Amino acid sequence: MSQNSPSDSIQPETLGVESGLEALRSSPSFRGPVEPHEGHDSNDHIALIHQTPEEKFAAAIPFVEQGLERGERCMYIADEHTKDEIVSVMRTEGVDVEAACDSGALTFHTKQDTYYRNGEFDPDEMIAFFEETIEDTLDEYTGLRIGSEATWILGEEADIETFMAYEQQVNELFGRTACTALCEYNRDRFPATVIREVIRTHPHLIYDNVVCQNNYYTPPEEFFGPDQPEHEVERMLNSLYDRTTATVDLREREQELQQKNERLESFASMLAHELRNPLQIAKIYQQRATIDDDPAAAELSTALDRMEEMIDVLLVTARRSDSVIDWEPVALADVAADAWGNISLPDTATIDIKAGHTIESDVTHLRHLLKNLFVNAIEHGDEDIVIRVGDLPTGFYVEDDGPGIPEAEREAVLEAGYSTDTDAIGLGLTFVAQIADTYGWEFTLTDSANGGARFEFRDVEITSDD
Template sequence: MLTSKNADRTDVLSLESGLRALQSSSEFRGPVEELDGHESNDHLALIYENQTEQFAAAVPFTRQGLERDERCLYIVDENSKEDVMTALREGGVDVDAALESGALTIHSKQDTYLRDGSFDPDEMIEFLSETIDAAQEEYEALRITGEMTWILGDDPEMDDLIEYEGKLNRLIPDENCIALCQYNRKRFPAEIIRDIVKSHPHLIYDGMVCQNFYYTPPEEFFGPERPDREVDQMMRTLGDRTEARTTLQARERSLRTLYDAMSDPDLSFDEKMTALLEVGRERFGLDIGFFARVDDETFEVVDVVGSHDEIQPGSVATLEDTYCHRLLGSSDPLGVTDAPSQGWKGDPAYEKYELDAYLGTTVTAGKDTYGTLCFASKDSHSGTFTDDEYTFLEFMGQWLSNELERTQREDRLAALNDLTQELMNAKTAAEVSDYVIDAASDHLDLTVASVALYDPADGSLEPEASTDHAADLVRATSAFDTGQGIGWQAFAENNRKQTLDPLRKTDEVLHPRVTEVVALPLGTHGVLLAGSTGNGGFGQANLEFVETVAGNVNAALDRANREQQLHERENRLEEQNGSLERLRRINTTIRRIDQALVSASGRAEIVDVVCRELTDAGPYELAWFAKHDPVTGELTPNASAGAKNGYLDAVHIDAGGSTEGGPPSVRAARTGTPQIVNKILEDPPFEPWRRAALSRGFHAVISLPLVHEETLFGVLTLYADQAGVFDDLEWTVLDELSDTIAYAINAVESKKALVSNEVTELKFSLSDTDNGIVELVDETGCEFAYEYAVPQANGRVRGFFTTCGISPGVVRDYVSSLPVDGLKLLSDRTEDGKQICLFEAELTSESLVDTVLAHGGRINEFQVTDDDAIVSLHVAADAEIREFVSAFKAECPAAEVTAKRTRERPERTQTEFHATLTDELTARQLETIQTAYFSGYFENPRTRTGSEIAASMDITQPTFNNHLRAAQRKLYRQLFEAKSR
């Protein structure tokens, strides 16, 4: 940064100010520093080759001066006064106001350089000095820029120009002035440009500000020893550049070696650690490198490179007797080049280790201090440690911290996975609690943890299992006391509660000291209490991990509760009659089906698994699935399992006709309700399908329509070899199963629409005037555009849309005819004379967006104008298009399909990228950040505040902030950590 001798000028004129002005040009680059050893740093030369380059620097230079209350003097020659004024206006300068106030003056060469008829360097310097003095009477300083092509006339001599530039270098440092001389490279001889370069400390060329190491001070440039000084300067420049390049190459080699080792997937952590210590030892010129684990009292060496009797892997010492004790007391790395002269004599660390040179930094794992990374020698270190060496050390420490955090995270996740597997075997809430606490002590690095379960008999929380330290904490803080304890508050409010330094109001002392406690509700089951022993309490990553543990415990308690209820239910059924044994078996089968549905990749796999599992378990002899054509109503068998015996070939399935008569599968498709025939033989009339069934030993049948959101995907039919199988209880279970299957089909096809490489694009034209949106556009002449939809935790959808050409009040007049609840205006602006409004609302089930999402589609475009109403959407390429179209037209009967095409997405689609980024987000976090974004929370200024958005989501602002920060942190980790890997 260029500074002046005059202290009162420091904030007025500096190269930093000019640099900020030039940065306003999109072509600018090249940060520079002040030229060491010289004072004339406010004198710049602009070397340009065309007018664009010229104005790209001169305009922001002048504008910055006007903004800083400086008087700006612009001398024209190559350009006309009008050209300059036009360029300044295009650059954001109010030229007329500046000219009228006198802040800006534009002069010709006759007004300045040739005002006495000829050019005289001394007279021009005198003129500038007087102009500077006059400017300071009203302004902070004077800023001058002049086009130097005037010198190309017949009168001035080039030597006079160079002399003038040198004298200007002497004038500028003692005055409140900054000058920019403009030289057209194409018009000046090369030797003149060469001398111009040498006479200016800073140059601007090709939009880049350059620190001029060719600069020659005036006393040297014009002195008799100029050639010798030029040679000296050239040799110094060569030497400095060579030394700098050598140093840079050494740094690059160290970085490359370190990077190669750290990024090698075949190296273990210990091998990488050894490589890191070797690189650091060589880089810093020290004899040994070591990594140590520390806590409040103990120092333990983990790994060492180099030889030292007291520093060996596994050696342990008291922390106060080590160099690292002083390091941990500082937030910065610690460097010691000569311990005796730097006050280490008598220190226990020096007496024990006798290290004259030491360089170390702190290593963390997450938010907690883990240890130290150090390099040392018994001999003193020549010179001081440089900023580059400190930076390199911090880089190594950061890598090691990241690696430790990653390893810790992997170990925790592995332990969490093991715990999850164990929890699957827990049959009671007490067993779940014991599993969690055992894992917390041994594997999850949660030395302070407790599970309390709710006792409905007396309405209290009772500790079920606790680690040793947690038991003392619960007693000391009354954590689970009804109405006041932190655990009770979390349970009653069903929300996380935290407190720092929980023992500050008690006389208790716990070992280890607990610095923060978090209580997490376990649904209606109880509370998980966890304590941190880190200096700053829980870091965000640790807090999220504890939340994940609590989520798994809650799920395990839910499952154990369901299993216990199911077990009790099965016992009751077994006591009633033997037939209920079949129901237990079918429940087991259904659980297996549920697990299979989670991983199924398509409809065909789902129905195959369902048919196979049902017939494998019995008592069903045959299970088959028929696909339904929504246009013709036809049923087509396309999956089956069990004793087929040609039954499906022998039966004609005609879906036409009335709702009465025909096979149960046809009746189920027509009515949308399950059809049961418990005694085929006794159920008249004796139709052909009955004869075919009886001849194959089938005596009972049930047909279940698979319906989701009023869309019929098909019919599942089961045959049993004995009558009376499908009583009310079994019918209820199978009916619930059919809903689950239909939901799974819809979900898997929705997922395909999001992540499949190939999608089908459908376009619909809407002409239905009964549609509230079409009615709004037709009657008001506005334009309507759907922007985005955000699924909410309550199952509803929050939509965002814009209108163009009407006021918000007009839209509200039509709200009763729109498929929305709670319409809110987010922004209102005018573009090209049209009013554009952004709204937010909850979409009702009658909205097209809700219909499309519910049936596995994703809206790509939804726009309505007075000329047309178009809906463009995507579904999976192998989705049942007729089903989808039928569902869409059921909601909007007048809709017409205008286009259908199947296309491939790019290798990495925007949707896949979105799915990858949002994979770690919870549903609530995703809803929060989407709602914030589309509500204008991140705009400047904000369209809506955090409290307003929280109110719209029916949550508190702290909860909104927590969800938002968690979502942002996860997105940043996906962006930046994924990139680094």
């Protein structure tokens, strides 16, 4: 993990929700769209409501780690856990804690040197403390990031109502400065009445690994204003209206998508039917015109067979889960050898087949899948490329020792029409991905041991092994 490098010329910027939740939103552990609240400036004050240490650290550690990588100063105010416990978890997650602490980018604090620095909790004093800390931070760092365990307010010294009023002041401060904060609340230790106020005073929430735009957030001017009940009623009605219209819109979009899919399947079936008729006529005339040992006739026959196979694949990929598949036990090694023998190859290209699985599949579909992978490797590799086909515990793989596919392009290469070859139509890997999806196989594109491309297929039904 890269540590922050202080900048000599920092341009202070207001840190928005993008900076505060970018790491969490990009993590596969978290779900939920994150969008700013329109009409409100404070979008960088986040409440983490958790019930276990694992759940808390799953959010808090990426939050701090991202701040260090972005060149921000990170403050962690510990209370529920000790500094040593937090440091241990950070190390386990790959954070170079020692380097961050030595540079000053990461500091640990307690309630005594922050919230109770003068012996008692004073909201105005704490706001002034943060303002001064942010100002000092911007002399060397791009912003301030705060993680705070809030269990300290459960003591007799703290007044919950006063603290919630302070939280609203924090919204205003963070909305206009280069600071973002993650306030951590243990749901099992706080009364439900307190958690309710926490929800009302934080623009964004994290709960059960879901990042939520908080529709229950009440801006300070409404929370403490004389018209608070009226504003709350208005907010409740708007929330009901928004949820209902969103549900209706979603159902309408689902129906529209279903209708489009049905039209696509109908078109594919019609197209396949229209293509089969002239194809059969061409095959009849080809058979009549065949002359023994005529290479042209043999090439024509191969081309027509390939067209018929592509029509079959077109149907199965268009219909997906509703496709009629002729399931049968298929020896993976035999189909790989057959596919290899039916493509145009440079003399120096080789294949190493170490597959022993017999799997449930349709031989036409599997052969087409393998042929597309072989052709893709040959077209993008050297003439002496080596392609390997082997077993996985629940499936199989195809890999090569070619140049590989950069990680940034791995999603794009599976899209229809994408190709680095101007003469290609860019459907080969699209068919591979769609066949895997139709069969319910888990499909992964990664690097081979030699740096080439490796295609892995799992959750394949294996009937026997050699």
